[in-house]
Amino acid sequence: xxxxxxxxxxxxxxxxxxxxxxxxxxxxxxxxxxxxxxxxxxxxxxxxxxxxxxxxxxxxxxxxxxxxxxxxxxxxxxxxxxxxxxxxxxxxxxxxxxxxxxxxxxxxxxxxxxxxxxxxxxxxxxxxxxxxxxxxxxxxxxxxxxxxxxxxxxxxxxxxxxxxxxxxxxxxxxxxxxxxxxxxxxxxxxxxxxxxxxxxxxxxxxxxxxxxxxxxxxxxxxxxxxxxxxxxxxxxxxxxxxxxxxxxxxxxxxxxxxxxxxxxxxxxxxxxxxxxxxxxxxxxxxxxxxxxxxxxxxxxxxxxxxxxxxxxxxxxxxxxxxxxxxxxxxxxxxxxxxxxxxxxxxxxxxxxx
Amino acid sequence: xxxxxxxxxxxxxxxxxxxxxxxxxxxxxxxxxxxxxxxxxxxxxxxxxxxxxxxxxxxxxxxxxxxxxxxxxxxxxxxxxxxxxxxxxxxxxxxxxxxxxxxxxxxxxxxxxxxxxxxxxxxxxxxxxxxxxxxxxxxxxxxxxxxxxxxxxxxxxxxxxxxxxxxxxxxxxxxxxxxxxxxxxxxxxxxxxxxxxxxxxxxxxxxxxxxxxxxxxxxxxxxxxxxxxxxxxxxxxxxxxxxxxxxxxxxxxxxxxxxxxxxxxxxxxxxxxxxxxxxxxxxxxxxxxxxxxxxxxxxxxxxxxxxxxxxxxxxxxxxxxxxxxxxxxxxxxxxxxxxxxxxxxxxxxxxxx
Numbered sequence: 001x002x003x004x005x006x007x008x009x010x011x012x013x014x015x016x017x018x019x020x021x022x023x024x025x026x027x028x029x030x031x032x033x034x035x036x037x038x039x040x041x042x043x044x045x046x047x048x049x050x051x052x053x054x055x056x057x058x059x060x061x062x063x064x065x066x067x068x069x070x071x072x073x074x075x076x077x078x079x080x081x082x083x084x085x086x087x088x089x090x091x092x093x094x095x096x097x098x099x100x101x102x103x104x105x106x107x108x109x110x111x112x113x114x115x116x117x118x119x120x121x122x123x124x125x126x127x128x129x130x131x132x133x134x135x136x137x138x139x140x141x142x143x144x145x146x147x148x149x150x151x152x153x154x155x156x157x158x159x160x161x162x163x164x165x166x167x168x169x170x171x172x173x174x175x176x177x178x179x180x181x182x183x184x185x186x187x188x189x190x191x192x193x194x195x196x197x198x199x200x201x202x203x204x205x206x207x208x209x210x211x212x213x214x215x216x217x218x219x220x221x222x223x224x225x226x227x228x229x230x231x232x233x234x235x236x237x238x239x240x241x242x243x244x245x246x247x248x249x250x251x252x253x254x255x256x257x258x259x260x261x262x263x264x265x266x267x268x269x270x271x272x273x274x275x276x277x278x279x280x281x282x283x284x285x286x287x288x289x290x291x292x293x294x295x296x297x298x299x300x301x302x303x304x305x306x307x308x309x310x311x312x313x314x315x316x317x318x319x320x321x322x323x324x325x326x327x328x329x330x331x332x333x334x335x336x337x338x339x340x341x342x343x344x345x346x347x348x349x350x351x352x353x
Numbered sequence: 354x355x356x357x358x359x360x361x362x363x364x365x366x367x368x369x370x371x372x373x374x375x376x377x378x379x380x381x382x383x384x385x386x387x388x389x390x391x392x393x394x395x396x397x398x399x400x401x402x403x404x405x406x407x408x409x410x411x412x413x414x415x416x417x418x419x420x421x422x423x424x425x426x427x428x429x430x431x432x433x434x435x436x437x438x439x440x441x442x443x444x445x446x447x448x449x450x451x452x453x454x455x456x457x458x459x460x461x462x463x464x465x466x467x468x469x470x471x472x473x474x475x476x477x478x479x480x481x482x483x484x485x486x487x488x489x490x491x492x493x494x495x496x497x498x499x500x501x502x503x504x505x506x507x508x509x510x511x512x513x514x515x516x517x518x519x520x521x522x523x524x525x526x527x528x529x530x531x532x533x534x535x536x537x538x539x540x541x542x543x544x545x546x547x548x549x550x551x552x553x554x555x556x557x558x559x560x561x562x563x564x565x566x567x568x569x570x571x572x573x574x575x576x577x578x579x580x581x582x583x584x585x586x587x588x589x590x591x592x593x594x595x596x597x598x599x600x601x602x603x604x605x606x607x608x609x610x611x612x613x614x615x616x617x618x619x620x621x622x623x624x625x626x627x628x629x630x631x632x633x634x635x636x637x638x639x640x641x642x643x644x645x646x647x648x649x650x651x652x653x654x655x656x657x658x659x660x661x662x663x664x665x666x667x668x669x670x671x672x673x674x675x676x677x678x679x680x681x682x683x684x685x686x687x688x689x690x691x692x693x694x695x696x697x698x699x700x701x702x703x704x705x706x
Contacts, residue, residue, distance in 0.1 A: 030395040030404055030405070030407075030408035031395075031408055031410070032392045032393055032394045032395065033392070033393045033410075033411075033597065033599070034390070034391075034392050034393075035390060035391050035392070035393060035596050035597055036390050036596055037387070037388060037389050037390040038387075038388050038592065038595065038596070039385045039386070039387050039388070040385055040386045040387075040388060040589075040592045040593060041383075041385045041592065042383040042384075042385065043587075043588070043589040043651075044587060045583075045587050045588060045589070045651070045655060051383055052383070054383075055383035055384055057384070057386075058386075230398075234396075234397060234398050235396070235398060235673070236393075236396040236398070236645055236646070236673055236674040237645055239391065239393045239394065240393060240593070240594070240597055240645065240646060241593070242391065243388050243389055243391070244386065244388055244593055246386070292589055292590055292593065292650055292651055292654060293589070293593060297645055297671075298396075298398075298645055298673050298674075301645060301671040301672070301673055302398060302673055304670070304671070305670070305672070305673070305691070308670070308695065309691070315668065315669075316668075316669045316670065316671060317657070317658070317661070317669065318650075318654040318657070318669060318671060319654070319658070320588070320589055320651055320654060320655055320658070321589040321651075338658070338662070342661065
């Protein structure tokens, strides 16, 4: 009876009587900012090639993600098919030899540019592709790997990690780690770079957290591009760049749905899904790349700040007017070449020869 | 008669007949992006202190600049008076001694922290304040100078340059150069840093352009914070962050009016007013600072890219959720300390001892 009364009192209190004092203890909610509708012209201070990319309309069906496992597989295959001639074109123009292989059971592509710089003779980069952990299967995720191989004149091993519906969290990370461990058997870790963008940027950071857990050495340098470092939708640019970023469009769009499909019920706050919440001390030198219209601008700059606070040699490059991951869309765009020259130079500075 | 006919033909052609072919030669206008109205919550991934700053409403009267010389002087004095206790508080908390002086006729403040780091014994920073070339007279522009003096533990000479309506373009730059030339008489240029934000960031860049013109040596390092590097309103964040940045608010606001008041009819494309159009080769190492909501985010990242293209060792830091120049607003804000620790470390790395 005593317990019941206490319980009743608590309920009554929570519902009405105690509200003023609870409210007094909680700081008052800070007022949001109401921003009127606006029309954004295509910026004039980027190359004509980048203007064409910025001028594209919002991604069609950004708010209509598949709702079934088969639906996701079909979407991934459809996008891969649509982009295959683009990847083939990049491969040809950049003169990169691409060979399929497996490393300890994980599918990979071995990329060899027609010219390997002498300083890179003993260096290798591991590439983890983007695509919200669900898209860009097989060669369709190779764009940034091709750019690094050709512009950086270095060998790249691109991990074609398992994806849903074939395998869920943490399969992508497991596969990337399998390749990293295998590479370490034959290569000085200081001669290894890791590169990835979007989900691949997150995977790059997650690999560092996992390597620390497993007592593996850090690689020589990493390039997490516009990383999906916080998939809990925390980050101001999720709001400021909503309906501005023509690739991701909205924090409530297809990429969020894909990530939850991969997470498969796992807590999205886990640093192995939202690495911004991980301990970044001891991370290797890192170069981050994003754009002013990127929905993940905040994700990227938060990781940069967190790396710097942890004492990591971290560089940030932000490109004018670009939405999510447009910095590696097409090798013929001057800003894309510029971004990869910077990444290659950063690797060259920090990797052992 | 022949000339007259030719003239008539040209007019006729321009007005009508030739239009189709002219239009055919011009690429079709790229479609703008229509962004709906939105409500931006105060981000949760910044300190409570920064949340309070981000939560402030848009600057009152941002679209009602003075229209007379006396009006500008009154506004500058009014803002300075309103902020004087804040500057006094910062000076006291940061334990910086501030002495008025003149150098070759230019008014300056000499800032001495209570502790000068031994490595900084022979180093000095020159500070040029912000305020759209018209605001922040006398000690009201000292905030970032105080932060550098205290957090960097180094001497700072803050230039209280002449401003309209007392003196117009290029008076501010002339005064800053007078101080720079005087400092060079007694100090190794490699032991000199230059720091400024907003108009002060632009002045820092303009000083480098002017020093090159005059054959003066470059200083050891510079910190142009969120520079007004393009006052012609080119830059994507002028649009994307319009009505989002609660400090500058709009490219058509008080700061644009103040800059035109300073320019006094001079071409705003002149690199001495829009230094992004200047030749930045040979510039010293530079650290740039901005925020994701900054109206000058694009100005800042464009300067960063331009410096990197010119081969300059340039670092970029972008703070989550911050509007224009909020990175030096208050010494009690964790992100402000963080920004200045970075700037001080950058100077320490690049200045000769």
